[in-house]
Amino acid sequence: MATNKDASHFARRSFIKDGGLMIAGGAIGTSISAPDTAAAKTPNTSSTLEPIRIGFYGCGRRAKELADAALGQSQVSAVVTGLADRFGSQTQSMFRMLKGRHASAVAPNCVRASGPECLDELLQSDTQAVYVATPPVDRAQVVRQLIGAGKHVFLEKPLGSDLADVLSMSPLAAQAQRQGLTVFAGLQRRYDQRLVETIGQLHAGLIGEPVFAKAYCNGGPLRKRSNQASESDEDYRLKNWNHFLAAGGDFLVEQHVAGLDVVHWALGRTPIAAQGQGGWSESRTEQQVAQTEVFDHQTVEFDFGDVTLLSQCRRVSKGWNAVGESIHCTEGTLDLAAGKAYRRNGDLIWESHVQSTPKANTEAQQIAFLNSIAEGDARIEIEQAAQSTLIALLGQQATLSKRRIRMDKMLEQAIAAMTA
Known part of the structure; x- marks a missing residue:
């Protein structure tokens, strides 16, 4: 149980308050370069009669599940205009899956990109919303680029694999809100x-x-996959x-x-x-x-x-x-x-x-995500997802260190490292 000392310290210097992620003294916000609002593209808020143009960055198993949910529902029309994955075999596999299951929802000029710089082709395309289903490394950098290009974002869980990435999301979410962009996180439950x-x-x-x-x-x-020579x-x-x-x-x-x-x-x-x-x-x-x-x-x-x-x-x-x-x-x-x-x-x-069922929950979230874009009613789901990811990272640090770790101390040290 918490000691009185723990409770008073936590109350005195709290980074989590009233269900919101509090960034002490604006330290993180000033350490992260946000996209230039003036330079960012205006999001397309077309009517529900015009399909939402969606793309996928990361084309593995989870991306295919999200595509099935987004294209399988009947409330909001969507069309796939871009696929990108570091590994070309993944891009091609997802393209074949889409042509087999959702042929009418694949644009004739659908981008198919691969390689370390594959995201660039999605950024330069007319895709309105990008699903990020890559491994959760460098997530903040990816989201920063997408928001800078005026794209709505669906970010698969977790928000990041380390504290720096997760803490960087709060100012990026604020930037997206100012630009009228929707940003969802893949916590479909x-x-x-x-x-x-x-x-x-x-x-x-x-x-x-x-x-x-x-x-x-x-x-x-x-x-585990075997290591190729x-x-x-x-x-x-x-x-x-x-x-x-x-x-x-x-x-x-x-x-x-x-x-x-x-x-x-x-x-x-x-x-x-x-x-x-x-x-x-x-x-x-x-x-x-x-x-x-x-x-x-x-x-x-x-x-x-x-x-x-x-x-x-x-x-x-x-x-x-x-x-x-x-x-x-x-x-x-x-x-x-x-x-x-x-x-x-x-x-x-x-x-x-x-x-x-997991499938029904995923589909319900996709309807909400696409509806938000179609109706021009921007929604941000990053704050709650950031808090939950921080809880998981707190548990990770506790098991790795074999010590009792306080949330406020963990965040304080992370912020100090990011602003050093």
Whole structure:
């Protein structure tokens, strides 16, 4: 639990306040060069009769899922005008997928770019909105370029693999807002109507006040691609990005952030501190050490002051697989993923009857994203996503250091490093 010293220090120099990311003294805003508003292009806010021109930067599995959701819904028309990926095979694979599933939604002159500078072709195209589904490295630089070119942005989770990238997003979001651009983050569970109902019951006090929470993201192992003789170290790391801290953060940051975001939403605030541990389920050879830097299991205790969150994430074979969140309150327990509330004696007292699937939630978010552009009603979802990514990074630092890390100290040190 938080000590009085922790609480007073956190209150005195808080970077997280009232659900918003507070940048102390404008330090980050002045250290990040924002795009020139006058030079940026005016976003196209055409009517819903004209298809929204969308492009994808990063053409892997997640990009294909987002494309299916954006093009599969019937409320807002969209057409793909650009594809870009460092690896040409990925660009071509996605183009073939789109021609097979959504042929009428692929523009005749659709850009197909590859190589390290492939983003440039999307920036110079007439694409209105760009989906960023690359590994979460250098995300702030990518978003800065897109906003500078007047593009709406859909940024897949997490917002970044390190603190500098995440903290850089706040001034970029403000710049996008001034330019009338929509910027969404890929935390689609916020669009899960069953979760909306369930968290609404929590906030209405159905089972009293929260005292404890759990968030689990336990699944099977990650596969690694083999290193090709002609492949550079950089290409190998980017193809296996979720095995390297600099390229992907770690499993807690790049995947479990979705579950942490749900708890963040439910509790309505960020933690004061975290402590935890991580490791590998098996002893590793020198070659295996070189192939992956990230733990395959992590357990973190997040201290919210009057609520403790127990977080688990694991990627091992033959383990107990469980993904979900629950809030334990003074008068019962709320199973957020299942949409059910129980009294302390185990009796079911409330249940949501709304159907929920990841595909439906992703599609609902895409409808909101495209509608925002079509109607010229710019929306920014960066702040909440930045806070949730910071929670994940707090947990990561706790497991790597084996120490109790305070949120305010972590941010204070990050800001000092960025402005040094």
